[in-house]
Amino acid sequence: MTMLPPDFNRLSPEIQDAWRSRINREAIEAATAEYHAEERLKPRHGPADTRGATYRVAPPDAPPAFVPAYTKGLVALTGAELLQREFPAREFLLSPWLPSKALAMIFAERGIGKTWVGLNIAHAAAGHGSFLRWSAARSCRVVYIDGEMPAGALKDRYAAIVAGSDFDAPEDHFRLVAADLQPDGLPDLADPTAQRFYDDVIADADLVVVDNLSTVCRALRENEADSWGPVQSWCLRQRAAGRSVLLIHHAGKGGGQRGTSRKEDVLDSVISLKRPIDYDASEGARFEVHYSKARGFWGEDAAPFEARLVDGKWTVGEIAVDDSPDTIRAMKESGATVREIADRLGMSKSAVDRKLKGGRE
Structure with a gap:
């Protein structure tokens, strides 16, 4: 003992x-x-079985x-x-959706650019900078935990981010914990006995980015709500200790975050990255930003927008809404549900149904 x-x-x-x-x-x-x-x-009380002995x-x-x-x-x-009781005011690590002591998630399909977004968020928070429509109130300490990409590829991406930024982060305000750099790999964050191995490296962090749930939380059975318990407990402990946690996750076949919806219960913000309707593979990193959960902010702050990487610089703009029957029918034929179409176009489901019926007629 x-x-x-x-x-x-x-x-x-x-x-x-x-x-x-x-x-x-x-x-x-x-x-x-x-x-x-x-x-x-x-x-066992009662008659024995045919094997001659029974056990409780x-x-x-x-x-x-x-x-x-x-x-x-x-x-x-x-x-x-x-x-x-006096509680410390929550400042924004990245406004309007990531305050201090917050839990958040970004999810998207494979290949959209989740890690690009995660690294840019980490750099902006560490360097008191901005990214897309989000800005940091101060410079904070960020620990980026990556369980998927080669360390060399992460270096190349971070170098491109730094080169394209008009601000710098203090050297010790961004730290990378990559699976490639660990002799025995990353400890499984879904295992309560392994979570303690992260304690030292995140001890002074203001923000911890976990990229992504599938590779860092390997014991997590995504479709089982009870399996989420150890990871949720870890996230809540970080919040109680004054840290924010950003989880990077995959989208499921239905368009939402993959697995049980229990993951979103304690989260302050959930951001979905989606392909534009007219996206072409030759455009590279171009996606729509949608807030599927926005606790504490609303209105224009919570409005969706489009982001695109052009020549190393990110640009943002309004989402072009084409709600013609032909466009809606094309979205339906591509596999989108009526709810997904309504969410994408900012319409009610009944309005989408009317457009589909009108198009067929």
């Missing part, structure tokens, strides 16, 4: 909590193993393999205490 280190009282509160959690986890795992060993030896299985309420250590108790405020 793990014991507390001799200099335990000199460690930071966060490291002390990690030690307590580890010791508590090992004790629970040992007790669980002992419980199952004893249960296997107990005979663990009941549904058997101790779990891991229970977090709640060493400090829960805090509850009365209404009066809540009104009198």
